[in-house]
Amino acid sequence: MTRTAPVALTVVDALVLPCADDGPEWFFGWLQVGADGRIVGLGPGEPPADVPAGEVLDADGAIVAPGFVSAHSHLFTSGLRGIAPDSTLYPWVRSMMELFRHTDAEDMYWASLHGATDFLVNGVTSAYNFMQSGVTWLYDPRTARNVLGKVHPDDYTTRQMDGVLDAGLRVVHSIRLDDESGPEDQVLTRFARMVDAARDPSRTAGGQLLGVSVMGAVQWASDPRTAELEVLVMREHGISDQAHFVETAEGLDVQREKFAWYAEAGALGRDLLLGHFVHPTDEMVDAVAEAGSPVVWQPTSNGRLGSGVADVVRYRERGVPVGVGLDDQSCTDISDPWANMRQGLYGQRALHRDAGVMSPRDVLRMHTLGSAEVLGVADRVGSLEVGKHADFVVVDHRSPSTGPVWDVVATYVLACGLRNLRATYVGGRCVARDGRATVVAAARADAELAVRIERAAHADGRRLAVTAEQLVDAAARRAR
Known part of the structure; x- marks a missing residue:
């Protein structure tokens, strides 16, 4: 050329x-x-x-x-590697959310910056980032309902945007609607403010902003109205939606029943991405294939949390677009795209007992151009x-x-x-x-994260095995 x-x-x-x-x-x-x-x-x-x-x-x-594209990520979890190491999805999420009740906007800035620089250091240059919600929810799987933990001010969300952008990562900001936290008009107004904040010219310079999206929350919701409101904001703001769906075998009947909420709300289609999608019924796969909704696959996370193995070969045979994500640093632990590709590739071959069902070329494309395609940004990256x-x-x-x-x-x-x-x-x-x-702020990120996460842990009555002081002292000795 x-x-x-x-x-x-x-x-x-x-x-x-x-x-x-x-x-x-x-x-x-x-x-x-x-x-x-x-x-x-x-x-x-x-x-x-x-x-x-x-x-x-x-x-x-x-x-x-x-550079790799992570089509499903939670960068704010970078300070929680190794947390709940033997837990499945729901107790693992609960352990994190109890801690995040005790964090503020600046804590989330440094957590997000640390997570974004971690991606860059490991070869990931673009990410779909589920920001920590402006409302800390404590989900109760026994009742399949959210319990309100804490409502945070706007800058709790916007400082997460700033942290990712200051690191130099390209990003799709994913914002939760939090519709069950108050009157609908207030919820929609706040969501609109967050979309406007993401699109503010001060945060879009240099082409780092790839888009804005809804953090689909139907899996955690108690009422079909959540799906309806997500469709409403998708159309009003011209954005996509990515939902965690049938990720874990826990409470599977409840999860599967909620799929109908999205279908009945008219959400299915190119702009509704289904994260994980490990345990769908045949009818769900048929509906997704017919509508053209993409699936985003997190092989390492699914293994770490014991969620299961998504039959990605089956989805691709049905013509479903598939992207790949690294998910949380707290459930992938090492943000290693090569390990993520191999975990996925080998798992599919083992599942089908056939080494020919997926090739290295297939999985590389899914973690680069394929992920860019499902995010609608393949004209710019991938x-x-x-x-x-x-x-x-x-x-x-x-x-x-x-x-x-x-x-x-x-x-x-x-x-x-x-x-x-x-x-x-x-x-x-x-x-x-x-x-x-190479970003200047990265030199502070380790120490800032260690101190801030330790403070939140103490507020929640927990202790870290290695203190922030010990980590910072060790880093200072290495630097000398």
Whole structure:
């Protein structure tokens, strides 16, 4: 492909893995980035000799591939890795929500910034982010009802937006409607304020905002009106909705019954994404396939929480679009997209007892371009193509060595991992290198998070195994 605009950065001597549907699957060559952070050219061999190269990044034969897209994430949970380690979904969620009753807006800023920089350090450049609700709910699975924990001010939500954007991650902000927390007019007015805040020009510079969405809450709701109101705000604000659905085997009959609430409200369709979708009935799969609703798959999270194995092969055979997410740091623990791909790939092969049901190419596409497609942002991210944001990773498959390369895609998916990741670029700008984020605020994030989460834990009557003081002191010693 040829250059179409002035060049700010030229990547040379790269093993390029575009993850695009058109063109070669891989090639040794170059990639160029314009001043606006978008790809202006790429191709095999050497870049055009008559074009000023701008800054030059010599990949020295390493793999250059698109940054991963996490189509389902909860970045505010970055301080809760290892929490409730032997729990299934409902007690695990309860453990987190009891703690978050004791957090404020600045706590959520640092938790979100920490989670977003963690994604970038691990090669994820775009994420659908379920923000912690402006209302802390304590769900009771015995009654299938929410118990109101605490109502927070607006900045509890908006500071989460700021934390993700300050880290440099591209994001779809997902906002819960919280319709059961008060009169409908007040709930809708607050939701509209949050949508406006997300779209404020001060928060959209640089193309980091990919969109706004509803955090679908029917799984937790007590009345079909929740589905109706979600459809109302989807249409009023021109946004999507992603719902956690039939994620766990706990209370499965109640979960399945609530699917009809979405169907009867007219929610099914391209703009209603179904997160997890581990335990649907045949009728639910038929309805989703007919309506074109995408499914978003979290293989590592589903394993960590003992939720089950979603039959993604079955969904894809029915023509259901599928994206992939890393979910919470508190239930995926390590935000490792390579491990996430392998967990999913191997689980599907084991489920079907057939290694041919899903390939490394399939799962790589789902975690990049496929995730971008289900989020409706594939025109901007998900693959290395002219006109898209120059969001990419530099992965050295030779250090540590993965050995001879029989198949480039198979080596990348099956043999590479975080140990091979050298750098992450967003818009042609390096945001992480050798396991460290480059954003200035990242230097404070570890200490801020440790102190703030410990304070919330103490307020809830809990103690951490390693204190914030011990963590901060250890980090300071390493830095000296």
